[in-house]
Amino acid sequence: MIRFLNLLFAPGFFQNTQVMNALLLGGVVAAISGVVGVFVVIRGQSFVGHAIADFGGAGAAIAVLMGINTLWGFLGFGVLSAAVVELMGDRAREHDLATGIVLSVALGVESLFLYLDTHFTGQAGAPMMILFGSIFLIKPSTVSIVVALTAATTVIIITIYRPLLLCSIDPDLARTRGVPVRIVSLLFIVLLSFVVAEGSFIIGALLSTALLIGPAAAAIRITHKLGLAMLYSAVLGTLAVWIGIVLAYDSFLWPPVRRGWPVSFFVCALILLFYLLTRLREKLPGSGIMMVRRVT
Amino acid sequence: MISPVKVKKGDAILSIENIRVQFNQRCVLNDVNVQVFPGEFIGLIGPNGAGKSTLFKVILGLLSPIQGSVRVLGRAAKSGDRLIGYVPQKLFLDPNIPLRARDLVALGLDGHRWGIPLPSKVRKKRVDEMLKAVDAYRFADSPVGQLSGGEQQRLLIAQALLTDPQLLLLDEPLSNLDIKSAYEVVNLVSRIGREKGIAVILVAHDMNPLLSVMDRVLYLAEGKAVMGRVEDVFRNDVLSGLYGYPVEVLHVNGRIMVVGGNNSGINGYPLECNCCKSEAAT
Ligand SMILES: Nc1ncnc2c1ncn2[C@@H]1O[C@H](COP(=O)(O)OP(=O)(O)O)[C@@H](O)[C@H]1O
Ligand SMILES: [Mg+2]
Numbered sequence: 001m002i003r004f005l006n007l008l009f010a011p012g013f014f015q016n017t018q019v020m021n022a023l024l025l026g027g028v029v030a031a032i033s034g035v036v037g038v039f040v041v042i043r044g045q046s047f048v049g050h051a052i053a054d055f056g057g058a059g060a061a062i063a064v065l066m067g068i069n070t071l072w073g074f075l076g077f078g079v080l081s082a083a084v085v086e087l088m089g090d091r092a093r094e095h096d097l098a099t100g101i102v103l104s105v106a107l108g109v110e111s112l113f114l115y116l117d118t119h120f121t122g123q124a125g126a127p128m129m130i131l132f133g134s135i136f137l138i139k140p141s142t143v144s145i146v147v148a149l150t151a152a153t154t155v156i157i158i159t160i161y162r163p164l165l166l167c168s169i170d171p172d173l174a175r176t177r178g179v180p181v182r183i184v185s186l187l188f189i190v191l192l193s194f195v196v197a198e199g200s201f202i203i204g205a206l207l208s209t210a211l212l213i214g215p216a217a218a219a220i221r222i223t224h225k226l227g228l229a230m231l232y233s234a235v236l237g238t239l240a241v242w243i244g245i246v247l248a249y250d251s252f253l254w255p256p257v258r259r260g261w262p263v264s265f266f267v268c269a270l271i272l273l274f275y276l277l278t279r280l281r282e283k284l285p286g287s288g289i290m291m292v293r294r295v296t
Numbered sequence: 297m298i299s300p301v302k303v304k305k306g307d308a309i310l311s312i313e314n315i316r317v318q319f320n321q322r323c324v325l326n327d328v329n330v331q332v333f334p335g336e337f338i339g340l341i342g343p344n345g346a347g348k349s350t351l352f353k354v355i356l357g358l359l360s361p362i363q364g365s366v367r368v369l370g371r372a373a374k375s376g377d378r379l380i381g382y383v384p385q386k387l388f389l390d391p392n393i394p395l396r397a398r399d400l401v402a403l404g405l406d407g408h409r410w411g412i413p414l415p416s417k418v419r420k421k422r423v424d425e426m427l428k429a430v431d432a433y434r435f436a437d438s439p440v441g442q443l444s445g446g447e448q449q450r451l452l453i454a455q456a457l458l459t460d461p462q463l464l465l466l467d468e469p470l471s472n473l474d475i476k477s478a479y480e481v482v483n484l485v486s487r488i489g490r491e492k493g494i495a496v497i498l499v500a501h502d503m504n505p506l507l508s509v510m511d512r513v514l515y516l517a518e519g520k521a522v523m524g525r526v527e528d529v530f531r532n533d534v535l536s537g538l539y540g541y542p543v544e545v546l547h548v549n550g551r552i553m554v555v556g557g558n559n560s561g562i563n564g565y566p567l568e569c570n571c572c573k574s575e576a577a578t
Pocket of ligand 1: 343351
């Protein structure tokens with residue numbers, strides 16, 4: 001048993017504060033992303049989540065230029081772009097072309113500031129950090145920001161749970177029931193930009209969408225109950241991040257370079273694996289019977 | 297929340313007087329008058345773009361007319377009024393949405409409230425009763441996204457009934473249904489309406505599935521409305537006056553069809569009914 005654990009967790013794993021911080025923050029962020037992600041999937045807003053991440057990336061690149069915590073950059077630009085998307089209104093948002101243009105503008109701006117980062121701050125690693133995450137470089141101040149953001153997100157999502165569900169199902173129906181649809185949608189997209197900023201910090205602007213919607217997409221194939229789907233989604237996301245951290249730490253001993261593989265790679269691979277497993281479970285001959293039993 | 301409202305016999309549940317609704321200078325409803333009494337079943341008929349949904353928005357308090365008054369049980373129309381139950385036309389849901397039939401119906405009870413729903417026996421009992429009332433109990437635990445249009449329609453009706461409405465508004469509930477399901481939904485709504493004394497306004501392209509159940513018809517065209525018994529509204533002179541050009545009301549095998557153009561049935565085209573062709577085939 002001990003030998004197996006030694007094999008699993010490379011020496012020094014539990015003594016390393018960076019690793020412990022990564023486990024703590026990674027778990028918190030994955031869990032809240034999983035919960036919010038289920039609503040993102042229901043509302044069909046995964047593209048919006050991605051656009052927010054790209055604008056956040058530009059913000060983070062600017063933060064590097066200014067010498068401040070990149071999380072502020074992700075957050076500031078993310079919330080700003082979310083508000084703009086929401087105020088554009090329904091028609092513009094549903095427009096495929098508009099979303100495409102917005103996305104490329106975001107990436108263009110991001111590339112400019114990443115370029116400036118590498119040339120003016122001497123931080124050649126900044127682009128990698130912003131695009132693919134920096135979970136092993138967590139400052140103590142970051143911990144408190146993430147905890148505060150997550151607490152706020154949790155409180156708000158619990159508060160707007162039912163009206164948000166009603167808005168997601170049929171906005172007109174929600175309006176007739178006296179739900180302030182604009183306010184609820186705006187609140188939700190702000191929450192969305194909170195968790196996208198956190199996810200971008202952990203596994204990078206390019207991959208935060210995976211953490212947001214991957215576990216949720218898997219979870220809704222395991223259960224039809226909304227609350228349970230959120231729980232499964234949070235658990236799957238957290239597992240992916242934790243196992244990813246363990247493997248990334250272990251990989252310092254792996255070929256080819258013995259300098260470690262990126263966490264983001266493992267996290268995304270695990271999320272994909274979870275999703276495929278849930279799809280496979282549906283295809284299994286026995287599962288059809290299970291479905292029928294559950295339904296009747 | 298739910299203030300007890302006494303309905304006196306003879307008092308209108310809905311009273312719309314001389315309303316005028318405009319979108320960017322264009323008049324959609326012009327001098328429309330409607331009175332609906334408790335327990336009545338009204339078919340709201342009219343061609344596409346006649347303003348049927350707009351009229352619903354006005355009744356629901358989501359849109360203010362620039363002129364005239366709308367009163368629901370004597371009170372000015374306002375959104376969030378639980379005296380009105382609203383059934384949207386169709387749900388646009390992902391087949392995998394993690395939402396069971398009973399969860400959708402429960403939203404009628406407390407979907408507008410803040411916070412997460414707490415499990416309670418009373419809540420479950422009310423939802424179960426309503427599921428049974430619309431004959432949806434057998435698929436109560438199925439995912440909503442995988443149910444048929446008719447099954448979803450039942451859930452939407454159950455959801456609307458859970459607010460304990462005096463007036464039920466259904467916007468084209470039949471347009472995505474096959475003919476059998478359409479008749480089932482109409483009979484269901486009319487039965488519940490009569491049992492509970494709820495007035496119903498049901499929007500339809502085709503008035504034929506409603507002929508046996510509706511007390512009166514409200515016909516909208518060209519921004520104007522006529523209201524009355526079926527035989528008083530579906531007349532050449534009445535509808536021609538409404539449209540402002542000659543239209544003809546045809547009676548075929550006990551069905552009614554309104555056609556426009558010149559007065560021969562062959563050159564005429566149906567003005568409000570999409571379903572006649574498929575219906576005639578059965
Ligand atoms: N929000 C709006 N802004 C501008 N025009 C509208 C709006 N809503 C409806 N209309 C117009 O009002 C007319 C009536 O629409 P509607 O009530 O939806 O018709 P119906 O439900 O009878 O098919 C249509 O010509 C439509 O284009
Ligand atoms: Mg309409």
